[in-house]
Amino acid sequence: MMTHRLHIFFIIMMALGSWLTAQATYLFHQQKSTYTIVVSPEASVSEKTAAHEMHDWLKAISGADIPVTNDLKAKGHKIFIGFNSEVARLTGTNKPEQTDEAFTYQTVGKNLIIYGGSQRGTMYGVYAFLENELGMRWYTPQCTKVPKLKEWKLKDMAHSEQPAIRYRYSNYYCVDNAPEWSAHNKENMKWSASENKYGNIEAYWSAHTMGQLVPATEFYETHPEYFAWRDGKRINNGQLCLTNPDVMKICTERLMQTMRDYPLYRIYSLSQNDNQRFCECEKCKAVEEKYGGHSGLIVWFVNQVADEVKKEFPEKYVGTFAYQYSRKPPVNIVPRDNVVIRLCSIECCFAHPLSDECPANKAFMKDLRAWSTIAPHLFIWDYIVDYAQYMAPWPNFQVLGPNIKTFAQNKAIGIFEEAQYQSNGGEFDEMKAWVVTKLLWNPEQNVSELVRDFVYGFYGPAAPKIMEYYQLCQSLVKEDTHYNIYIREQDKIYSDEFVKKGFRILNDARALATDQTTRDRVNRVRMQLLYLQCVRHKKESLADGTWDEFLTLARKLNARPSEGKTLEKFISEMEQTK
Numbered sequence: 001m002m003t004h005r006l007h008i009f010f011i012i013m014m015a016l017g018s019w020l021t022a023q024a025t026y027l028f029h030q031q032k033s034t035y036t037i038v039v040s041p042e043a044s045v046s047e048k049t050a051a052h053e054m055h056d057w058l059k060a061i062s063g064a065d066i067p068v069t070n071d072l073k074a075k076g077h078k079i080f081i082g083f084n085s086e087v088a089r090l091t092g093t094n095k096p097e098q099t100d101e102a103f104t105y106q107t108v109g110k111n112l113i114i115y116g117g118s119q120r121g122t123m124y125g126v127y128a129f130l131e132n133e134l135g136m137r138w139y140t141p142q143c144t145k146v147p148k149l150k151e152w153k154l155k156d157m158a159h160s161e162q163p164a165i166r167y168r169y170s171n172y173y174c175v176d177n178a179p180e181w182s183a184h185n186k187e188n189m190k191w192s193a194s195e196n197k198y199g200n201i202e203a204y205w206s207a208h209t210m211g212q213l214v215p216a217t218e219f220y221e222t223h224p225e226y227f228a229w230r231d232g233k234r235i236n237n238g239q240l241c242l243t244n245p246d247v248m249k250i251c252t253e254r255l256m257q258t259m260r261d262y263p264l265y266r267i268y269s270l271s272q273n274d275n276q277r278f279c280e281c282e283k284c285k286a287v288e289e290k291y292g293g294h295s296g297l298i299v300w301f302v303n304q305v306a307d308e309v310k311k312e313f314p315e316k317y318v319g320t321f322a323y324q325y326s327r328k329p330p331v332n333i334v335p336r337d338n339v340v341i342r343l344c345s346i347e348c349c350f351a352h353p354l355s356d357e358c359p360a361n362k363a364f365m366k367d368l369r370a371w372s373t374i375a376p377h378l379f380i381w382d383y384i385v386d387y388a389q390y391m392a393p394w395p396n397f398q399v400l401g402p403n404i405k406t407f408a409q410n411k412a413i414g415i416f417e418e419a420q421y422q423s424n425g426g427e428f429d430e431m432k433a434w435v436v437t438k439l440l441w442n443p444e445q446n447v448s449e450l451v452r453d454f455v456y457g458f459y460g461p462a463a464p465k466i467m468e469y470y471q472l473c474q475s476l477v478k479e480d481t482h483y484n485i486y487i488r489e490q491d492k493i494y495s496d497e498f499v500k501k502g503f504r505i506l507n508d509a510r511a512l513a514t515d516q517t518t519r520d521r522v523n524r525v526r527m528q529l530l531y532l533q534c535v536r537h538k539k540e541s542l543a544d545g546t547w548d549e550f551l552t553l554a555r556k557l558n559a560r561p562s563e564g565k566t567l568e569k570f571i572s573e574m575e576q577t578k
Helices: 002-023 045-062 085-091 121-134 179-184 245-261 282-291 294-312 362-374 397-409 429-441 447-458 460-474 496-512 516-536 538-544 546-557 567-575
Strands: 026-029 035-039 077-081 103-108 111-116 137-140 143-145 151-153 158-161 167-170 202-205 267-269 317-322 339-344 378-383 412-418
Touching: 026 045, 035 045, 045 077, 045 121, 077 085, 085 103, 085 111, 103 121, 111 121, 121 158, 121 179, 137 179, 137 429, 137 447, 167 429, 245 267, 245 294, 282 294, 294 317, 294 339, 339 362, 339 412, 378 397, 397 412, 397 429, 397 447, 412 429, 429 447, 447 460, 460 496, 460 516, 496 516, 516 538, 516 546, 538 546, 538 567, 546 567
Parallel strands: 035 077, 077 111, 167 412, 202 267, 267 317, 317 339, 339 378, 378 412
Antiparallel strands: 026 151, 103 111, 103 158, 137 143
16 A cells, blocks of 8 residues: 555656646756747847857757747747847837947846847857856867756846946967957957957057158158157157158058058057157157147147048047156147047056055056046056066966956056967966956956866866966965066076975876876966976076976977067077086
8 A cells, every 4th residue: 555655656746847847947958948049130240140159059058959040929938139129029128239248138038038239249148148157168269168957947037247348358379369269258359350250359450650650761761850859860760750740741641541441440559669769859849848748749649640530530549659658648638539548557566456556556556547537538558477488477367357447447448468479388378368358348256266267167187286386376476576577587476495386286287187188288387387497497407307398398389488589599598508
């Protein structure tokens, strides 16, 4: 009798479970789905891309083959991608601006709706849904984390995001020329503009362009008066003489021709050459005196060019630098509303956040706040690697989020995080590229959590030891630590004890690696210490095999040791020590 009752009980419970499963709204369950992905036939290219990627990634995650249709009235449960008449009816909202990168994903009844601006906003919403809700990660162009799920129940949702910074990019070599990675991680700008299926890549055309527009090779012999007056003569390797009317005319004509030739760019640089040999003629000095210094002369010059540009290109911007000798803001003059000021942080200390205002950063913070009050558009050129030694540990993760937040609070419309742009193999280059891109979208995120996410998603069984090594590197920064972007191997933050401890940790990490991909990733981190040991103890490293191990790894990646030195030049110099 008891056995019979138990049998009936189990039949009832199984039936109840089946009924509950049928009643639940599952996006997918046991490789099946009742949903259809709906994208309007009038949707943008990026929205159509996002719809088809939604299909592909959901299939990879669940095994469910969810069809894509253009029929807005399709029967059954729907995943709407992009704003359309049905989304307007269901949500009661208005169509977002095309260029609005904010997005919303929400449930209305049993429908999932993802929409934003059609250029990139909707697309970002799709990727954010996959990332936030299902656990997708696009760590590097070669490493995508795809969770495997048997089921996922659609819950009530109303999630919206918008970027803290309008224009966002870094130029890490390891993620360059990777439009898929950029789109998945909400990076919308690169050094060069391009059209693609992800809503295109925008760009800020060039830098240090005055010498490109009025080159000394073309004009110096016939028109030396176009160039800077220094020490009683005109020089051909400095700045331009900005009060010369012909210089202004040539710059205007050639910049506008650049806009015609390269129409995909948003901002076009009209900026000082990369030196501090500014003109000291009487006319230039007089303008500087009137407007408060070197930046006053530059803004005065750029404003007049921008006025001419606006007549033909009212939607485009002229950008110029606030950099080194021109970093201090002017007085009695403000940039035109189609001028972008690109402020550079090159002199700063990068050991602690700018907002801490350590002695090295007080002047920069004063200039940042002053520019934010007068510049209609402020764009930041920031620096996130050590240019004197790309490979060596240079712990600055702790400043990334706070500094981006500081720039956003001071009304920056864009941030360029200049990085290791010449080769693979920079210090934590893959992880820092991913983390900084996340922070450019939302600097309120916890950096330690982002790092942990990357480390445990990327380094597999070696992750705990990589995390331990990362924390060891971060511990190099003390309250009284200060460093710029050109520190060398004998800087006081380094010690032989640090190198030995780091090797012990990374040796353990390498022992934990169970496959070649993981071993390669650990060795790429290990190259930081191999480099540091080699340059700190050259003869010893050449004799004990450290140099040989470094050389094998560096050549495999063709890893450049510094901005100004190729790998082969570095090898030649090292081996002369023998």
